[in-house]
Structures are given as structure tokens and as C-alpha cells.
Amino acid sequence: MEWIQQIVNGISLGSIYALIALGYTMVYGIIKLINFAHGDVFMIGSFVGFFAITGWNLGFFPALLLSMTVCAILGVIIERVAYKRLRNSTRIAALITAIGVSLLIEYVVIYFRGAQPEAYPKEILPAKSFELFGAKIDSQSLYILLITIVLMVLLQFIVHRTKIGKAMRAVSHDQDAAQLMGINVDTTISATFAIGSALAGAAGVIFGLYYIKIDPLMGIIPGLKAFIAAVLGGIGIIPGAMVGGFILGIVEVIVSAFGFSSWRDAAAFIILILILIFRPSGIFGKNTREKV
């Protein structure tokens, strides 16, 4: 019954990827920008959660909320300062700026607190384990899955049932037409960044809870993998990012279980390249015809 165990681990890892991937996919859907700094927002979220729990003795859920709020503000600042001017420039310029912002966040954090890692306190959540079909399941994994599902349901609600969600869908469909219909495009884009970054912040706290060790460069690899998850599911499509995240998490855990743990990162990139070559629009994407 080791397989069920591995699948559970994969789902926990996958929910972290899925939460980060949602931010990538929403931002890409609305302004067609790969927000490389998203992985670093995730890192900041993890550190905010860490300081809230160890420094201020907050509980897990207040720390989660605080980290989500800080990340939402950070996301909006990044958008307003760096990306807003680039809306009409070339894609290469936008991509390079995103890389620049990512490096800036990483090294400003290293500059102020050093590159040494930090260990998340254990036992912030009750850690019991119980047997299910012969597999030992940690209650932490269940909490992680539960938090992820709640956040995803909330996101679906915001996107499909609220006014700002409707505006977001309209802007991602056609920015100019949305503006002509009286939608405030700037506010909508900022809201998208805020929501995406808040999800990344939550993922950061969950990551700390699950993996204990956090450091200022931790955002790079999960960020890239979340991007792969977003591409896998079809970039710009919200359910796609969730499914892509879970698939990627499970694949990685299975590759490790076969004893190739040092090839885990390569597996993710191989998935990326295969999907880009054979189905660039992703699992849920529709093929779009190239227009002149």
C-alpha cells in the first residue's frame, strides 16, 4: 500500500504547485506576461508566515491570512511599479523586466537577512497520523489539501460569481472592448495580481509547514515548476492550473519513488518540453489560429 502513500504525498506537493500556478495562469491570461517574480512572491509569503509564527506567536491561520495580505500588497506594488508601463511594449522587454524584478526581490532579501536557511516550527498544526487502506496518512497532508481546496473554491466563486471576477474575465477576453464597456482595466489587472499573489503567499506558508526548510532562493524552482503546471493545464485556464499542479506533483513523487530523486527536476522540464512540442495549448486549451 506504499502507492497510496506516494499518491498522498504527490497530492500535497501538487497542491503547493497548483496554488502558485493559479497566480501564473491568471496573470498570463490577463496581460500575457510570464510573471517570473511570482516564485519570489511565494518566497516572501513563506518568510512572512515564518516571522508571524515565530516572532509574534500567531497561530497558523492568522499567519496564513497575514502572509496572503502582505503578498497581495506586494503583488500590486510590483504590477504598478514595474509592469504597468510595459503593457504596450514588446514581449521580450516585459519578460526581461520580470526576470529583473525576480532577481531584485531575491537579492534584496539576501542583502537584508543573509542567505542562510530558516526552519519552520513544527507542531503548528496537530500532527496525527492515521491509517487509511493500509497507508499511513499525516493529518498535515489533509490540512494542506483542505486549505488548497477551500482557496480554489473561493477563487472559482470570485471569478465566476462576483463583479470583479466578471471584469477579469472580460479584460482577459478583450482588453480594449472591456475598456469601452466601462471596465476599469487598471483596477482589474491590479486585482488579478492581488489574488494571484495572495494564493502564492498561502502556498509559501504551506510549503514551510510541509518542507520545514525555507531560504531566500527557494522560490526559483517551485516557481518554474508551477509555471510548468500552468502550461501543462493550458495557460490562462484556471481549472487547468489546478489539474496541472496535481499531475506534476504526483509525477515527481513517482519519479522519486522509483529511485531517481536526483532526476526529479529534469522530469518536470521533460514534461514541459513534451507538452510544448505536442500540445502547446495544454490539456484544457483550445488551438488558436495564428492571425496576421
Place this chain on the structure above:
Amino acid sequence: MKKSKSFFLMFGLAVVIYAVIQFLLYNGILNPFYENTLITILINIMLAVSLHLVIGITGQFSIGHAGFLAIGAYIAAIFTMKLQMPFIVALIAAGLAAAIAGLIVGIPSLRLRGDYLAIATLGFAEIIRIVFLNWDFVGGARGMMITRMTDWTIAFICTILTILVIANFTNSRHGRACISIREDEIAADAMGINTTYYKVIAFVLGSFFAGIAGGLYSHNFYIIQPGNFGFLKSFDILIFVVLGGLGSMSGAVISAILLTIISTFLQEYSETRMIIYSLVLIIVMLYRPQGLMGTKEITQLFQKKKSFKGGKQYGHFES
């Protein structure tokens, strides 16, 4: 006639630079530290110019150049250290191996465009790095010990060759086809240019010179480790090209020289260096997205404005 005149002018300039620096090194006015810095500058120029061919001329946004650097570095090291071949043979093998890798990576990924191509090249570079990390023959994560063989002369010759080949390629029929792909791929396709062919050619040529630079790079240090070739290295090379101006070879050369000197002085403050790098990158992109030189070459700055016969040599971005 005019072209060959400027060619000999540049060639003469290169010989003079070489002679002066060789004289200074020979007399001990420049100590080995400076020689090392000079070699690093030359290697960075080679990397910048080879990436300039891919990004600046052909307009294909590749952020995985460090992968080809890694292949060149490791293949050259295997040839000299394990097979006891001469250094020149190792350099050529490094270039060829990187070119073959460029072909293998380029054919599938160059079908993609823009952001997707960038991510795919990044993915390939990471896969290359992970392969070296898991290959015990070359030492895995511990790295590989290497005798220092790169000297100033061979680095200079390789750099001049790189610049010469890529400059001539750019001004040839093939180069013009590549520029047309950069300006508008669909229009180039419609004009009967085999876009995939030219994109792959530019990519392979860029990889070839990155491979040779890798051979020089690995023999300039005493040890190489897969960690030296992560995506931060790719971004370093990218910054040279972007800062110099997408489409300007002299811009790439100038920014490679300047940034190498700056980062040598800031070596002890690596965080400060990265903060400055990233701020420069953001500010340049926000206020001067075409880079310092745009698509102009430095020789064009000294020419008076006159109407070019048969159109300008380089296209101009109108953004």
C-alpha cells in the same frame, strides 16, 4: 572595396590591441590577476556575441545559453583531462558538441515562439545541467579538477574569430534572412524565406561559439561544477545582450566588457552586484527597451547621416 577597407581597419585595430596588451603582460606591468580578468572579459564577449546572433539578429528569445556553455566546458575538460588530447582539439570538439546539442534542442523548440521558446530553452539548459550533475564520469556535483590551459593569446584569437564569423554571417544573405525573421516572421515566411532553417542555423552557430567559450571557461579555472551553469549564468549572458542593445553586436561587446569589469570589482559584494544588475535591467527595460545602442553598431555613430544605397544594413525597431 569599402567593406574590405573597414575589415582591414578592424583587423589592424585588433592586432594593435593584442600587441599592446601582450607587451604589458610580458613586461609584468599587468599582473596575472589582470590577465585572468582579461580572459574572463574575452569569454564573456564570445558568449554575448553568440547569444546576440540568436536574440539580437534572429529575434529568438533563448534564455538557456548556459546549457551550451556547460556542454562546451565539460566536453573540452573530458578531452584534455580524460583523453589527454591537445587543448585546440578539445576546443574544436567542445564547439562541435555544443553545436550538435544546439541542433537537437533547436529543431523541436524553435517551432515555438516568444515566451514559450524562452521557457523551453530554459528547460533544456536545466536538463543539460542535471545530466552533468548525475554523471559520475565527470564528478557529479563535486565537479571536475582541471589544469589551467587557457591563456590570453588563445582567448583573444577565439574571440576575434567569433566576432569575425558572426559579423560576416550577419552581413550575408543568411544574416539578412535572419533579420527579416526578427522583424516579422510571418512576412518573412510569406516572402519565401525558410524561417525554420534560418532559425536553426543561427541557433546552431550561436551554440557552437558558446561551446568554444565553454572550453576556454573550464580551462580558466581549476574546477568546474554543474552549479556554475545554472540559469543565473544564462541571465548574466542575457544581460550583456539586452543592455548593449538587442541587435547591436558592438553594444553586446561593450556591455560585456563593462559589466565584467564592474562585477570583478564587486566580487566581494555579490548581493550588491545582483541588486545593481537587476535594477539596471528593470530601469533599462522601462525607459530604454531597445538597450544602450539600439540596433546601431558603434561604427555607425561616427558616420555622417547619409542615404544608404539599397536600404539600411540593419533594420530599426520603431518602438
